Amino acid sequence: MTAATHSPSFPPVAESADEVLLGLDPEQRQVATTLRGPVCVLAGAGTGKTRAITHRIAYGVRAGILQPASVLAVTFTNRAAGEMRGRLRGLGAGGVQARTFHSAALRQLQYFWPRAVGGDMPRLVERKVQLVAEAAARCRIRLDRNELRDVTGEIEWAKVTQTVPGDYAGAAAKAHREVPRDAAEIAQIYGLYEQLKRDRMVIDFEDVLLLTVGILQDRHDIADQIRSQYQHFVVDEYQDVSPLQQRLLDLWLGDRDSLCVVGDASQTIYSFTGATPGHLLNFRNRYPQATLVKLVRDYRSTPQVVHLANGLLAQARGKAAEHRLELISQRESGPEPAYTEYPDEPAEAEGVARRIRDLIAAGVPAGEIAVLYRINAQSEVYEQALADAGVPYQLRGAERFFERQEVRRAVVTLRGAAHSGANDPLLDAVVDLASQVRAVLSSQGWTPEPPAGSGAVRDQWESLAALVRLAEDFSRAKRDATLADLVVELDERAAAQHAPTVQGVTLASLHAAKGLEWDAVFLVGLTDGMLPITYAKTDDQIEEERRLLYVGVTRARLHLTLSWALSRAPGGRGSRRPSRFLNGLRPGSAALRRSAGSADGPADGERGARKRGRRGPVQCRVCRKTLTDAGEMKLMRCEDCPSDMDEGLYERLRDWRAGQAKELGQPAFCVFTDKTLMAIAEAAPAAEGELAMISGVGGRKLERFGADVLAICAGEEPGGGSGEDA
Template sequence: MQVELPGASPFPTAPRDAEAVLDGLDPEQRAVATALQGPVCVLAGAGTGKTRAITHRIAYGVRSGVMQPQRVLAVTFTARAAGEMRGRLRQLGVEGVQARTFHAAALRQLQYFWPRVIGGDVPRLIERKVQLVAEAAGRCRLRLERTELRDLTGEIEWAKVTQTVPEDYPAAAVKAGRETPRDPAEIRQVYKVYEELKRDRGVIDFEDVLLLAVGVLDERPEVAEQVRSQYQHFVVDEYQDVSPLQQRLLDLWLGSRSSVCVVGDASQTIYSFTGATPDYLLGFRSRHPDAEVIKLVRDYRSSPQVVNLANGLLSQARGQAAQHRLELVSQRDPGPEPAYVEYPDEPAEAEGTAKRIRALLDSGVRASEVAVLFRVNAQSEVYEQALADQGIAYQLRGAERFFERPEVREAGMLLRGAARAGGGAVDPLLDEAPERLADQVRAVLSTRGFSPQPPSGSGAVRERWESLAALVRLAEDFETARHAAEQPANLAEYVAELDARAAAQHAPAVEGVTLASLHSAKGLEWDAVFLVGLTEGMMPITYAKTDEQVEEERRLLYVGVTRAREHLGLSWALARSPGGRASRNPSRFLDGLRPGSAARGGARGAGRAGAAGAAGAGREGRASRSRSPIKCRVCGRVLTEAVERKLRRCEECPSSLDEGLYERLRDWRSREARDQGLPAYCVFTDATLIAIAEQPPGSAAELGQISGVGRAKLDKYGDAVLSLCGGVGPTATPSERPEQGDISDLWDENGASEGSPEDSPEK
């Protein structure tokens, strides 16, 4: 049974007076609606009716005469959410309130004030910056693939919303622990040229809208005063997702006033990689000691069984956000218990999930009320096929259909060409055409950069690799099936199979099951949700190495759980392929929640597993317990953050960087990378060069103990680096080099050197 929020059905007519606006609100929602004097902080859990509460607050303020609608500015993060807010206010009889995104509000103000205080029109806004970033990269003599270009563009966006200028980008990226798609120095240069191109052409991007608005308000007091006289009441939805730049703009709008109501849930912070931070929500009371804090915990969306699982998931969380978690209380009738299902392999998991969905549809659940949620888009293909095999229509949200992805379409054309030519490409490692079908497919895809090992980068680079890897796995499965049937498996037949699969998925689907990543599911809900692929290495993802990154993965799973109203399935596979080694473990986040499991003890042990997947997590935990603590060489504090451990000092402690050595190391690295045709960070990252330049090693043993060097890099680059550190030639013996004191073991958290296959992140 679906339960409505109190008074959730739209008013047939607008409320007759202010008191009628409050009809149907629960006590906490009513407290929000009647708290008209700021500052107010609303901590609202998933499904608790936060949008309803804040729109009724605005309506009650206007209808009671406390607020004038044109003096209210409500900001949120998507145009859809802003439109929903305006629609609800109209139903409540309130017109004239400005409900906009941060960018839309800032652009509107720029368009009004720019001609008056700057002169002329606002610079033209470019809606997509990718082409200009590509041109900037070209001027820096960098050749970027489409996926790399998208990731580099994302880095520039992150830098701008965190108010990081090009010159400061490398240090900021290291401090934030970001997995950069290219060497930070290269990104810095592209970022710098990109900004120069925009200035030369008189155009701005979306981040510039906020930056320029901040600049005008900050430098022109008369403009700031006019804005503050216009808007006297502010409401900010999804406050846990604000970036430093958005908070700066909000502060300028407010001035010295405190008439602001913020709404958010720190347990739903899942976009920190874009610059979002819950710190402003969690620190609201410290900045506004007189703030009224109201908690919404009555969950009208999910059954008690789903809510209990969500609460249990967060009960094991750690960190600042976990200290402010909300214990939800379901307001719905009881439903079925969440189902935990273990499968032998991924195809079996997809097939089993599709059969369970078929049973739900046969019982009367609409396909549009069912969702399959996964961690990364590359997981979608096997579920697309499984649903198609069951005759179930589906729709992809937040990603292209698998066979419509550019890299898959390009791969298809290459494979067709190879099939017409009578065989596959020559394998560059074997220098001959392979015989097995899967090897032929690998050889063809290798002409476009595919390799058996996943890339060490994140985001689109890894997504592209996963798409191509899925084609290789499909070839392996196709070949196995054909051999079992005693039929030949050649490249032409495989291409025909690809075409048949692609054609089957082009059928129109008006009413379909939703396939979506967990990130793209934020803000949505369904009667039935299947959370799939919940294994170590995928949830949490492999590149979640720090405790905070692991905790964000837990919050992401929490968001997935709280999308379900009644039916919730959680599943994992022990192996990738049928007959494969069952080496995977279910996600640590399910420990103590699924039947027969116990909660995993130790915050540190729970915070490290990411890099090596299921089997590696145990080894990694044992290694970390036996490792001696690393202390700051300046103040003596035990270091816990990866960057601090690498540098052997707290970030706040003074640096002993030898800038001349650092520049020599960077110049040498650039030459090495150019000679080998590699990105510079594949030689050494900036963080490793900083660690070397802060405490120059005097021997190969000392250099090998610096995190990020590793045995292979020590053998390859050790003499050259020591020569730069000691001012002697690469062939000098250790006795000719200056000696240093012992340096503690500074291996990376997963026990591997930087750039190793274990560091294969996915975003």
């Protein structure tokens, strides 16, 4: 098997150290055999980085150079850690610890707490939202559900960047955070949240890292014990390390340099959580003697998909862009990416559902298809369209697999069958593990053929079918595996939340799709204002939005479709523009002419149109909430959502309006209402057509005042009022 294919969950065990190296390309082999000193692996999407680092660890163990118990491999998700453990076990390195930063730190904290602090460790609060809500209420600050979520995210960011409540406002401003409430209010809530935790003797996930760092800093004896245990470190997705995680890694390392880091600055999409690619980009400054290996052979995607991905990054700017990797596809040629424009969002969803149904009919499994969007609020129209088309789907980020009622029941039944062994009549006629699992789960509703349609019955069948497939993979990798062995494997996966794949089209946000791949990917809703998102203002924020699209493109192995809708609802004004990131890449589009100081300045005719309010809007362009207030509909956003209004322009427009109103002898709102002026100041239209798209600017007002308004927006003096009644 080459790196081009999907690795099974449980690869066959290698017979020797040299056999571990078989099938690796030259760069992957260099990673696997460079076991001394610091190593930095810059690995592009689809280049087999997990394969390279797991083979590196396994080769070191099988060659007797590394002791399994002395290696700590760290990644960022339970799923990735579970996959790494499975691969290492298959390669004969089952004793290696592969964990997330939080999991590794929690294990150490639990072990050393009685010695370092004394007594029982505080209880871990898995969901901090309730405490944040209580803290806000005690501060007499009302938060709606979205604000509560966002304020909780701000507290998490502050903690991973090691920012205390008193410093939050300044740190947030310096980092250009789009704060959901006044920064002073968030700091107040943050401070009381910390006090409530202390009063109740509880800690949160960020505290796990903070407390572990504190103990290792203060107790050199404990730090030395951990360092004697773990002598070799591997960190995956190193571009996503936060300052707090880097501090913990430094303490684990001490003065040693037996460290291998793997990452890709072009896939940095979590800066809002405190992640920074700076540690990856500066690795060789810190370790001048480090070995640098670049993985650029893309085994995942066709040349057509890779060409588009490379084209996206070719337009990027900033430090991360300077370190971009030019991928080289190793696959055979495939279809060109498809670009589709629709009149409205329901039409886009229906069109995507039809194409998905055609792909399934052509033999592409539903589980190998994904629909990816910028924000979760976009999923509803695709859920409805797929349901109407009779296509099964799953929402990524919904209920955890092992927490589903049917999965819990199935595992209990399998455990009971494993205990009863030969006395279970269900198992009398079957010998191999996979057949035993099918026999047991048939009593829970599994059948060889799926039930018709969608809904709860189909969802439950898909869950049981995923367990059957997992058993098949497990038995292929471990020929003598028993039902009891499988139950142990399921328990380990449940503890790590390492779920098998459920068969159904995946609906997921671009952020949630990181680390995954499918045969066919539909990137939807690609309009300016959605990607890049409206509230991405700074150069760095715009570039992160571009990287987010890059991540979406590189999820596709073979089929890639990019689409957008010109309006939100049927019959709406088709004033949306395709994402600026596609300019120069999609057929018929020209490359952008960038203005000085702009990360991505649109071409001349598009400057104002990319963030405009439109006639007849019904959804906030920031949070996607349905708008009913006429004033909010003019702005195309909620009153409380972030504004990109030019305050100076707004004041100049108000002064001009006052003069017009006085000259006409009418109230100011008869010229333009405040909301319309705000919409103009947010849009800064550069042409008459752009001004006409703003709600509140009708034909007569455009004729009477359009020239003046456009002059003011251009920084020029208006030519004077018309003197006619509006």
